[in-house]
Amino acid sequence: DMKVTQMPRYLIKRMGENVLLECGQDMSHETMYWYRQDPGLGLQLIYISYDVDSNSEGDIPKGYRVSRKKREHFSLILDSAKTNQTSVYFCASRRRGAETLYFGSGTRLTVL
Amino acid sequence: GEQVEQLPSSLIVQEGASVLINCSYTDSASVYFPWYKQEPGKRLQFIIDIRSNMERKQNQRLTLLFDKKTKHLSLHITATQPGDSAIYFCSASTNTDKVVFGTGTRLQVSP
Secondary structure, eight states: OOOOOESSSSEOOOTTTEEEEEESSSSSSSSEEEEEETTTTTTEEEEEEETTTTEEEOOOOTTOOEEEEEEEEEEESSSSGGGGOOOEEEEEEEEOOOOEEEEEEEEEEOOO | OOEEEEEOOOOEEEEEEEEEEEEEEETTOOOOOEEEEOOTTOOOOEOOOEEOOSEEEEEEEEEEEETTTTTTTEEEOOOOOOGEEEEEEEEOOSSSEEEEEEOOOEEHHHH
């Protein structure tokens, strides 16, 4: 069963705390993505990873960094979270050469 | 960079009605346009796509039209059902891996 799994589903943090969002996929997809979803703004691309240790900034990378040490896992890190990073974060993956993205269920992050 | 715009932002219709969702993009290098559906509280799921060398694609009650000259797409959903209630996203990608999404159209179908 092809699956993209995100943990945790819900997270509440205080401003200035560090945040780690994790994403895993069991399809050996080379390419993985982090997006955030905000009302009226759709999905905005934060980072793309083309494979292990091969990451590229998306459209809104400021305040975020990523880590991909294994093909199956792609982490999004917020060092010193800010209140404007309150959002729903989606991870997605895609096999190189294919076209469809497979999405996780999202992580709803609230930064107080 | 690529920008994708969708209109309307929301739609409320009665069951059985047809709806039209419009999408426009800016980058003429975009060649592939998948659409995704997000039901309340759920993940995005692929529903239909079209490539820039096509003008029309149909999948059951979904018809996707593409106009390369005007950089415009439209998704037509016929005979809507309450299960069609969701947010619909247009997206665009070039031959790279970057996928840019529109702002979404929230469709509500009343029984």
